[in-house]
Amino acid sequence: MEGIVQSVINFSEGRDEKVIEKIVEQVRSIPGAKLLDYSYDYDHNRSVVTFIGSPEAVVEAAFNLTSKAAELIDMEKHHGGHPRMGATDVIPFVPISGITMDDCVELAQRLGRRIGDELEIPVFLYGEAASSPGRKNLAALRKGEFEGLKEAIKTPGREPDHGPGEMHPSAGATAVGARKPLVAYNVNLHSDDLQVARNIANAVREKKGGLKNVKAIGLKLEDRNQVQVSMNLVDCESTPIYRVFDLIKAEARRYGVSIAESEIIGLSPQEYLIDAACHYLQLNNFTNQQIIENRVFFEDGEEG
Amino acid sequence: MEGIVQSVINFSEGRDEKVIEKIVEQVRSIPGAKLLDYSYDYDHNRSVVTFIGSPEAVVEAAFNLTSKAAELIDMEKHHGGHPRMGATDVIPFVPISGITMDDCVELAQRLGRRIGDELEIPVFLYGEAASSPGRKNLAALRKGEFEGLKEAIKTPGREPDHGPGEMHPSAGATAVGARKPLVAYNVNLHSDDLQVARNIANAVREKKGGLKNVKAIGLKLEDRNQVQVSMNLVDCESTPIYRVFDLIKAEARRYGVSIAESEIIGLSPQEYLIDAACHYLQLNNFTNQQIIENRVFFEDGEEG
Numbered sequence: 001m002e003g004i005v006q007s008v009i010n011f012s013e014g015r016d017e018k019v020i021e022k023i024v025e026q027v028r029s030i031p032g033a034k035l036l037d038y039s040y041d042y043d044h045n046r047s048v049v050t051f052i053g054s055p056e057a058v059v060e061a062a063f064n065l066t067s068k069a070a071e072l073i074d075m076e077k078h079h080g081g082h083p084r085m086g087a088t089d090v091i092p093f094v095p096i097s098g099i100t101m102d103d104c105v106e107l108a109q110r111l112g113r114r115i116g117d118e119l120e121i122p123v124f125l126y127g128e129a130a131s132s133p134g135r136k137n138l139a140a141l142r143k144g145e146f147e148g149l150k151e152a153i154k155t156p157g158r159e160p161d162h163g164p165g166e167m168h169p170s171a172g173a174t175a176v177g178a179r180k181p182l183v184a185y186n187v188n189l190h191s192d193d194l195q196v197a198r199n200i201a202n203a204v205r206e207k208k209g210g211l212k213n214v215k216a217i218g219l220k221l222e223d224r225n226q227v228q229v230s231m232n233l234v235d236c237e238s239t240p241i242y243r244v245f246d247l248i249k250a251e252a253r254r255y256g257v258s259i260a261e262s263e264i265i266g267l268s269p270q271e272y273l274i275d276a277a278c279h280y281l282q283l284n285n286f287t288n289q290q291i292i293e294n295r296v297f298f299e300d301g302e303e304g
Numbered sequence: 305m306e307g308i309v310q311s312v313i314n315f316s317e318g319r320d321e322k323v324i325e326k327i328v329e330q331v332r333s334i335p336g337a338k339l340l341d342y343s344y345d346y347d348h349n350r351s352v353v354t355f356i357g358s359p360e361a362v363v364e365a366a367f368n369l370t371s372k373a374a375e376l377i378d379m380e381k382h383h384g385g386h387p388r389m390g391a392t393d394v395i396p397f398v399p400i401s402g403i404t405m406d407d408c409v410e411l412a413q414r415l416g417r418r419i420g421d422e423l424e425i426p427v428f429l430y431g432e433a434a435s436s437p438g439r440k441n442l443a444a445l446r447k448g449e450f451e452g453l454k455e456a457i458k459t460p461g462r463e464p465d466h467g468p469g470e471m472h473p474s475a476g477a478t479a480v481g482a483r484k485p486l487v488a489y490n491v492n493l494h495s496d497d498l499q500v501a502r503n504i505a506n507a508v509r510e511k512k513g514g515l516k517n518v519k520a521i522g523l524k525l526e527d528r529n530q531v532q533v534s535m536n537l538v539d540c541e542s543t544p545i546y547r548v549f550d551l552i553k554a555e556a557r558r559y560g561v562s563i564a565e566s567e568i569i570g571l572s573p574q575e576y577l578i579d580a581a582c583h584y585l586q587l588n589n590f591t592n593q594q595i596i597e598n599r600v601f602f603e604d605g606e607e608g
Contacts (some may be wrong), residue, residue, distance in 0.1 A: 004600055052600055069597050075516055096596050143408070245585050261586045267596045270574065276581035284565045291574045292400050292485070294306055295340055296356055 001055045005107065006181070007062055009049045009067045010090040012078050014040040019072050020047050022249065026064040028209050029080035032057030036267070039279025046089070049265075052096060059111050062091050066115055070171035075146045085142045085149050086172030092127060093178045104178035105129045113178040116163025119171070122153060123162040127177035131161050131274055146172045153206025183233040183272060184265035185241060187248050191257040194220045202253045204229065204244060211247060213239040226260055236268075240274040305359045307403025309411065310340075310485065311366055313353045314394045315373045316382050318344040323376050324351050330368040336361030341573070344473070349384025350393070354571075356400060359407065364414050366395050370419055374475035379450045389446045390454050390476030394429060397482045400573050404566050408482035409433045417482040420467025426457060427466040431481035443477055450476045487537040487576060489545060490598035491552045495561040498524045501531035507555045508533065508548060515551060517543040530564055540572075546580040574598075 013019050018082040020040055023049075027035045033053035040047035051061060066088040073087035091111065093104040108129035116123045130136040144152045150167050152158050159165060160173060167173055189197060196219030205216040213235035219228045229248055233241065241264075249259055271288070278286050288294055307406055317323050324344055324426035328351075333338045337357035344351035355365060370392040377391035385455045395415065397408040420427045434440040454471050456462050463469060464477060493501060501522030506512040509520040517539035523532045533552055537545065545568075553563055575592070582590050592598055 004597065006596065034600060052596060192548045201554075229458040235480055241585065259586055261588045263587060264590055264594055267594055267599070270595045270597045273590075273595065274577050277577040280567045280584040281545065281569060281580055282563055285567055286577075290568055290571055291577065292310065292340075292356060292571045293308065295571070296338060 001099065001103050001106075003055065003103070004052055004096040005055050005058045005099055005104060006050065006052045006092070006094040006096050007058050008092055009051075009062060009065060010084075011047050011065070011073070011088045012050070012075065012084050012086065013073050014045040014047050014083060015042055016081065022072060022231045023047070023065055023068050024049055026068050027051045027061040030057050030061040030064065030232060031069065041082075044082040045078065045079070046082045046084065055099065055107055058093070059107055061155075062111055063114055063118075066091070066121070066174060067119055069121055074170045075172045076170060078146070083139070083145055084172075085144075085146050086121065086168070086174045087170070088121075088174045089142075090126075090138065091174060093129075094181050095178075096181065097271075101128055101178060101180070108178045112162040115176065116143040116160070119168075120164055121168045122160035122164055122166070122173045123173050124173060124175045125161045125177060126175045127179040127302045129176065129178040138177070143177055147226055149173060160217065180235050180237065181267075181269050181272075183236055183241065183268050185231045185233050185244065185261045185262065186265065187229045187231075187245065188221065188224070188244055188260040189225050189228070189252055189257050190260045191227055191252075191255070192220070193229050193255075194218060194253045196252070196257055197229055199255075200248055201229045201231075201249045204231070204247050211239050211244060214244060236272045236275075240275050240279070241272055242279045243277075247297050256281070256282065305403065305410070306409050307359065307407070308356055309359050309362045309403055309408060310354065310356045310398040310400050311362050312396055312398070313355075313366060313369060313392060315351050315353070315369070315377070315392045316349065316379065316384065316388050316390065317373070317377050318349040318351050318384065319346055325361045326376060327351070327369055327372050328353055330372045331355045331365045334365040334368065336362050337365040345386075347384070348386040348398075349382065350388065359403065359411055361409055362397070366415055367418055367422075367496050370395070370425070370478060371423055374423055374425060374472065375476040379476045380474060382450070386520050387443070387446055387449055388476075389448075390425065390472070390478045391474070392425075392478045393446075394430075394442065394570045395478060395480045397433075397480075398485050399482075400485065401575075405482060405484070410480045412480045416466040418463070419478060419480065419603075423472075424468055425472045425475050426464035426468055426470070426477040428469055428477060428479045429465045429481060430479045431483040432483040433480065442481070443480055452589045453477060477591045484539050484541065485571075485576075487540055487545065487572050487574050489537050489548065489566065490569065491527070491535075491549065491566045492525065492530050493532065493556055493561050493566040494564045495531055495556075495559070496524070496529050497559075498522060498531050500556070500559045500561055502534055503559075504552055504555045505535075507535045507553050508535070515548060518548060540576045540579075544579050544583070545576055546583045558592075 112123040201216040203211040416427040505520040
């Protein structure tokens with residue numbers, strides 16, 4: 001398997017920096033895996049680690065991280081504000097470049113089996129890797145959390161996909177899955193009227209009848225005297241950034257408000273930006289291989 | 305020196321495929337250099353080879369190609385429709401990613417010196433690497449071609465920058481330089497009126513008072529019943545693709561004509577497409593490092 005895959009692992013330690021460092025070190029020490037970012041939160045008592053690399057390297061790093069977290073974290077002693085069921089709580093695989101969602105599902109199954117067999121931690125497959133439609137949703141799988149799942153995991157329909165049929169005494173259970181890249185996208189408006197931002201957020205968000213795959217809220221940026229439509233775009237292939245931008249522009253016009261600027265928070269795959277360029281420039285036949293940089297690294301499968 | 309550099313070498317053989325293959329092989333055989341494309345033309349009796357890679361690899365490939373061309377091509381026997389002064393006629397270095405124009409000038413000087421010293425071929429530095437403003441223009445440097453330069457090269461002001469003060473008896477002289485990437489960009493119009501395309505081409509091209517760095521002509525696409533504004537954009541940093549597109553759109557409106565589509569012929573650096581996305585989405589603070597793929601290859605100088 002070739003290409004670049006991303007993982008964004010959540011583990012249940014957000015306070016003890018020594019423990020956090022030892023766990024994150026598992027990613028750093030794998031050649032071919034590249035740590036992009038990690039952050040931790042005291043109140044949530046939880047860390048988030050983002051890394052990318054070849055499929056083999058990312059799976060290896062994810063396994064080693066899970067193994068180290070199981071060694072160092074005791075869920076019996078864990079308290080925190082964020083719902084959680086295991087020492088390593090969630091492991092998604094995200095296709096970035098030269099790799100399909102099916103590949104990522106296969107990686108999730110492979111890692112899930114290994115965590116179940118070798119670490120004896122029960123694994124639930126979620127997202128695109130879910131074994132049934134009802135298991136796609138992470139929150140539903142995690143219902144009851146570490147404490148409640150000790151019993152719940154034994155009830156029909158809640159059996160894990162891999163590993164033992166009961167919770168690991170200290171490491172709990174882990175969700176392993178596959179999903180599309182998530183883009184955090186904000187649009188700032190030339191207005192200080194919070195109600196305008198909220199109305200526009202409601203107009204574009206899926207829940208209220210707007211665009212599919214868009215989660216949106218209205219916020220006030222006190223220091224800038226502007227309001228913002230703050231969004232998570234969960235499927236930019238189906239619902240591209242430019243469509244969201246254009247709809248917000250059209251909705252804002254209704255209030256005589258124009259767009260000050262937009263921003264992508266954190267990372268985006270190259271493709272989503274190129275899609276916008278092709279849309280506005282009416283470039284109908286442009287392919288990824290016309291980007292010089294892509295020819296260096298992605299041709300002939302020379303790079304994993 | 306790090307980053308990716310491109311070269312687009314023109315050499316003076318476009319008929320004998322065995323000779324052409326032996327010369328192109330010099331690029332293929334260098335690890336770290338990647339042959340992207342080569343083409344040859346019987347009438348011009350000339351080949352164009354495009355390749356990219358690390359600075360060291362691209363310089364090495366360019367030197368080996370020049371050496372092999374000097375061995376296999378005799379300019380005394382060369383005839384062709386395209387102006388030329390040497391077996392290897394032109395070697396530009398083009399900054400693609402993670403490398404500056406100053407770096408490319410340095411590469412041109414380094415290669416120029418080596419070709420002059422080791423192959424005893426006189427070298428003229430041109431483009432951004434030119435030793436004086438009057439030497440930037442390739443056509444001016446090449447004036448007189450192989451035959452005329454035998455005498456002209458000895459006249460004051462026309463001395464080569466490197467190598468002997470006279471033409472190599474069989475390999476002539478070579479121009480080595482640095483320039484920005486060139487983008488071949490066309491805009492197709494919902495019109496079959498060639499005059500409209502010509503008027504718009506005149507409105508956008510630098511020569512007629514339009515946009516700097518834009519060369520444009522109007523063409524008819526007989527099979528599509530459309531007309532086209534066909535362009536070369538020689539500096540998309542100063543004069544970006546989206547500005548050219550928007551100006552054509554505005555000029556076309558004057559004739560009640562809309563844009564059918566646009567197209568990039570061949571390759572473009574990633575940056576020029578990202579620039580368009582940022583322009584239309586009003587992404588004011590987006591950086592290259594927010595593209596996930598770029599984090600794999602270009603951080604920490606891990607890749608040349």
